[in-house]
Amino acid sequence: MYEKSDAQDAKDNCIACIIRILDQFGLKFPEQEYEAMFGRVMSVIPFDADPTENETVIKFIMNQNNMKPARLEPHMEKITLTALKILIDSRLVKECSDDFKVITAKFIKNVIMQEERDQ
Numbered sequence: 001m002y003e004k005s006d007a008q009d010a011k012d013n014c015i016a017c018i019i020r021i022l023d024q025f026g027l028k029f030p031e032q033e034y035e036a037m038f039g040r041v042m043s044v045i046p047f048d049a050d051p052t053e054n055e056t057v058i059k060f061i062m063n064q065n066n067m068k069p070a071r072l073e074p075h076m077e078k079i080t081l082t083a084l085k086i087l088i089d090s091r092l093v094k095e096c097s098d099d100f101k102v103i104t105a106k107f108i109k110n111v112i113m114q115e116e117r118d119q
Helices: 007-028 031-043 053-067 069-088 098-118
Strands: none
Touching: 007 031, 007 053, 031 069, 053 069, 053 098, 069 098
């Protein structure tokens, strides 16, 4: 770990690691175990101590939206907060590309806002 990491920063990094595992190896988990881990991860976003990991979360969520969009529905509030953090967090000016911010804004418009309209 990084020398300057504090406990919350380390926690954010560990959860982001779990997200990467779910994203890459999700099909190897039993469905019930995957859903439980997915729910736990979604309950702790957005990240504040290490905001750069919010990009990891949104990329994962975008993949989930392509595979199983219904999985996201119960977590839309947290997903929205995470996406907005990418767009407005001043700590991400150098870390998050403008291209990814545009993709995130389109995700808000095309997925999150559409979900609200459907309800």
